[in-house]
Amino acid sequence: MKLLTIETTCDETAAAVIDERLAVLGAALASQDALHERFRGVVPEIASRAHVERILPVIDEALRKAGIGVGEVNAVAVANTPGLAGSLLVGLSAAKAIAVALEIPLVAVNHVQAHIYACRLTYGEEVFPCVGLVVSGGHTNLYRCAGPLDFELLGGTIDDAAGEAFDKVAAMLGLDYPGGPAIERAAKNGNPRAYRFPRSFLNEPNRLAFSFSGLKTAVRYQIAGPGSSGEIVPPGDPQIRADLAASFQQAVVDVLAAKSLDALRQTGFSSLCVGGGVAANRALRERLGEIAAAESFRLYLAPPQLCTDNAVMGAIAIERLRAGLTEPLELDITPGLVRPLSPFAPRK
Ligand code: KG4
Ligand code: ZN
DSSP: OEEEEEEOSSSEEEEEEEETTOOEEEEEEEEOHHHHGGGTSOOHHHHHHHHHHHHHHHHHHHHHHHTOOGGGOOEEEEEEESSOHHHHHHHHHHHHHHHHHHTOOEEEEEHHHHHHHHHHHHHOGGGOSEEEEEESSSOEEEEEEEETTEEEEEEEBSSOOHHHHHHHHHHHTTOOSSHHHHHHHHHTTSOTTSSOOOOTTTTOTTOOOBOOHHHHHHHHHHHHOTTOOSOOOOOSOHHHHHHHHHHHHHHHHHHHHHHHHHHHHHHOOOEEEEESGGGGOHHHHHHHHHHHHHHTOEEEEOOHHHHSSOSGGGGHHHHHHHTTOOBOTTOOOOOSOOSSOGGGSOOO
């Protein structure tokens, strides 16, 4: 069994070949960071055009690495939700073309669930049941994951995603794009207690919701003065930038750690799986490690290379194939995250 997985939900064009035992036979990825850097954020039209140029070479590279021809692929999976409409359509069109040409099953992948599945791939079946925390550029969500396909949304952000806040604060500080790794680097030389930034909903333990927009505004006012709007000039002093980066990062980490613990208590589960681009952040990983030891829960962090978008985590499609969940060729994209996640639970 050779499954080809395709990922084009945002600005990464990726493909992988996975076998029925979840072994990764080949994987390829083309990053668009250089194209979006000067806009300091993903420009949807540029992203979809770049996917069109890259999708076939990336699929070819994954197949070449796996040492197989396209004719040897037995099923094709594609992330069709959530994501940018134009980006999703490129991956879906490629997947449908392959499914039609080879007369093989088409499998739908939920990108957010796939981020959690990166932990299953790494640590095995023991990760379930778990609380799943997905922290990325587009999502900050907590899930009750009873099994690999059984996800229930517990709460999410009411405004910005955590990664989005990292990217916007990095821009205010004049740091590189993408902002997450740049903030992490700058924060190494900074004092996380230099500035006291807000931690939204922290004192409402039963509320599994996040908000990072106020934090972002607090950083802005700290740099440019209360009530400022429009362009801001990043602080010239590298120590001030480092202190701002470290204090901002600490505020995000504190909230993510506290809410994950709340979700564990609410569900009664004793495992936490964490995935998505922000899960690569070392300060977050260390903090979660500390509270896992103190509170005696099992912590499964996706390895850093599987935190940011990739096609390997599309291996979740193997679970759907095992459950007989293939899709008709009418399969469409769903750019927004459907709440609750019932459409993605196994169909009876
Ligand atoms: O999962 P991902 O690749 O794409 C989405 O599905 O959104 O996540 C990208 C996000 C970006 O906002 C990026 O700044 C953030 O993940 N990120 C990080 C780190 N590496 C990537 N945030 C904090 N620390 C990092 N080391
Ligand atoms: Zn993602």
